[in-house]
Amino acid sequence: xxxxxxxxxxxxxxxxxxxxxxxxxxxxxxxxxxxxxxxxxxxxxxxxxxxxxxxxxxxxxxxxxxxxxxxxxxxxxxxxxxxxxxxxxxxxxxxxxxxxxxxxxxxxxxxxxxxxxxxxxxxxxxxxxxxxxxxxxxxxxxxxxxxxxxxxxxxxxxxxxxxxxxxxxxxxxxxxxxxxxxxxxxxxxxxxxxxxxxxxxxxxxxxxxxxxxxxxxxxxxxxxxxxxxxxxxxxxxxxxxxxxxxxxxxxxxxxxxxxxxxxxxxxx
Amino acid sequence: xxxxxxxxxxxxxxxxxxxxxxxxxxxxxxxxxxxxxxxxxxxxxxxxxxxxxxxxxxxxxxxxxxxxxxxxxxxxxxxxxxxxxxxxxxxxxxxxxxxxxxxxxxxxxxxxxxxxxxxxxxxxxxxxxxxxxxxxxxxxxxxxxxxxxxxxxxxxxxxxxxxxxxxxxxxxxxxxxxxxxxxxxxxxxxxxxxxxxxxxxxxxxxxxxxxxxxxxxxxxxxxxxxxxxxxxxxxxxxxxxxxxxxxxxxxxxxxxxxxxxxxx
Numbered sequence: 264x265x266x267x268x269x270x271x272x273x274x275x276x277x278x279x280x281x282x283x284x285x286x287x288x289x290x291x292x293x294x295x296x297x298x299x300x301x302x303x304x305x306x307x308x309x310x311x312x313x314x315x316x317x318x319x320x321x322x323x324x325x326x327x328x329x330x331x332x333x334x335x336x337x338x339x340x341x342x343x344x345x346x347x348x349x350x351x352x353x354x355x356x357x358x359x360x361x362x363x364x365x366x367x368x369x370x371x372x373x374x375x376x377x378x379x380x381x382x383x384x385x386x387x388x389x390x391x392x393x394x395x396x397x398x399x400x401x402x403x404x405x406x407x408x409x410x411x412x413x414x415x416x417x418x419x420x421x422x423x424x425x426x427x428x429x430x431x432x433x434x435x436x437x438x439x440x441x442x443x444x445x446x447x448x449x450x451x452x453x454x455x456x457x458x459x460x461x462x463x464x465x466x467x468x469x470x471x472x473x474x475x476x477x478x479x480x481x482x483x484x485x486x487x488x489x490x491x492x493x494x495x496x497x498x499x500x501x502x503x504x505x506x507x508x509x510x511x512x513x514x515x516x517x518x519x520x521x522x523x524x525x526x527x528x529x530x531x
Numbered sequence: 532x533x534x535x536x537x538x539x540x541x542x543x544x545x546x547x548x549x550x551x552x553x554x555x556x557x558x559x560x561x562x563x564x565x566x567x568x569x570x571x572x573x574x575x576x577x578x579x580x581x582x583x584x585x586x587x588x589x590x591x592x593x594x595x596x597x598x599x600x601x602x603x604x605x606x607x608x609x610x611x612x613x614x615x616x617x618x619x620x621x622x623x624x625x626x627x628x629x630x631x632x633x634x635x636x637x638x639x640x641x642x643x644x645x646x647x648x649x650x651x652x653x654x655x656x657x658x659x660x661x662x663x664x665x666x667x668x669x670x671x672x673x674x675x676x677x678x679x680x681x682x683x684x685x686x687x688x689x690x691x692x693x694x695x696x697x698x699x700x701x702x703x704x705x706x707x708x709x710x711x712x713x714x715x716x717x718x719x720x721x722x723x724x725x726x727x728x729x730x731x732x733x734x735x736x737x738x739x740x741x742x743x744x745x746x747x748x749x750x751x752x753x754x755x756x757x758x759x760x761x762x763x764x765x766x767x768x769x770x771x772x773x774x775x776x777x778x779x780x781x782x783x784x785x786x787x788x789x790x791x792x793x794x795x
Contacts, residue, residue: 439644450631
């Protein structure tokens with residue numbers, strides 16, 4: 264009796280431990296990366312001026328964020344990314360839904376969308392500078408443009424790929440065209456639209472960082488990274504790259520969470 | 532010939548809940564139906580059975596107005612389709628429910644599109660689920676229910692707007708055996724309580740016979756009606772019905788005809 268009790272106690276303790284280990288699995292890669300980074304930087308293979316240790320970099324990251332200069336750059340980039348994203352979403356979602364609800368309309372602009380989607384947005388930066396100058400607005404417009412394309416075509420595809428059986432079901436229940444559109448097509452397109460929004464904010468961040476490097480600005484992570492590199496302030500450069508990566512990752516997670524909450528039926 | 536459907540209906544209830552005359556339908560050059568006629572006696576539960584590809588689902592979809600006909604006339608209770616109130620239960624509940632709406636909102640949807648106020652919707656859904664003793668938490672989303680429960684919800688949705696005919700396209704084919712028995716019993720209960728005529732496509736002979744007053748046996752394409760087999764075992768039919776002599780006779784007869792058709 265006692266033995267069974269003990270063993271069951273032990274086995275429950277084991278499952279708790281193994282579950283805990285499972286939860287820590289995503290950290291393994293991070294630890295390995297930092298470990299390799301640390302090994303290389305202390306081994307002397309690479310000039311320590313070019314590769315500080317991870318701890319020094321993280322220290323720089325925290326102190327720069329806390330004392331403020333990096334936080335200002337961080338917020339400037341975040342602001343531009345969101346401004347671009349909202350402009351793109353406000354235009355892109357309705358337009359995508361409109362294009363998607365008429366297959367012929369979409370086919371007639373499909374090539375344009377696919378062409379510009381395949382053109383690296385960074386290639387268009389000089390053109391945008393010509394049109395909009397080197398102001399803040401210019402950077403936002405470039406980023407918004409690339410996010411817009413992704414959002415438009417994802418929303419359009421979401422509407423076009425709506426399940427025919429649901430449209431039929433709504434029709435047979437007496438829904439008119441407008442009701443079919445708003446109750447079925449629009450809702451059906453939401454999971455795909457959210458994929459567009461998530462890719463949209465990612466590309467917006469990429470273009471904002473590139474534009475900050477390329478066009479120049481007072482504040483912004485892109486500018487901070489390129490400046491740090493120019494004056495060989497490598498610690499700050501790595502720290503800025505890290506915080507930019509964290510920002511991108513955070514945005515992705517944020518959008519996944521929103522998606523999970525609002526598109527509860529996705530994949531079910 | 533112009534008939535005023537309202538006047539006709541007042542004079543005497545129509546003899547047929549579905550009546551099809553001279554129906555023609557081809558798909559990309561191959562003829563599916565050529566001059567097809569059909570009359571279904573009122574207040575019956577009619578099931579359709581036939582070989583694969585004979586256009587069972589196409590037939591139900593044309594009669595319910597989901598797909599257009601090439602030629603011919605279809606009347607429901609002596610009215611054109613668009614004037615009739617029809618309920619439709621789809622084969623695949625998963626693809627016909629609106630998963631962004633709760634089970635309750637799904638059931639109420641046919642009322643909502645007609646602009647019926649929320650309070651009335653609530654009363655009618657309440658009344659419907661009480662009539663059929665449905666004990667489900669309708670605040671949940673459709674996908675959180677089991678297959679049988681989802682199909683039951685979609686049957687409720689088809690019933691909510693008080694249809695004069697209920698169409699069912701292979702309503703059991705996405706369900707396992709146990710669930711099929713449950714949904715089938717519920718459907719019989721609904722038929723016995725509401726007396727709504729039903730037109731049901733099925734893909735297995737036992738199901739075709741079990742619930743039906745009349746079994747339509749269709750041929751291979753070009754499809755014509757081989758025979759209308761009556762089955763008048765008393766209701767409610769139970770698992771015992773499956774072993775009753777009349778059930779076995781009718782099933783055997785249907786199977787024979789089906790085999791003959793396959794050999795042609």
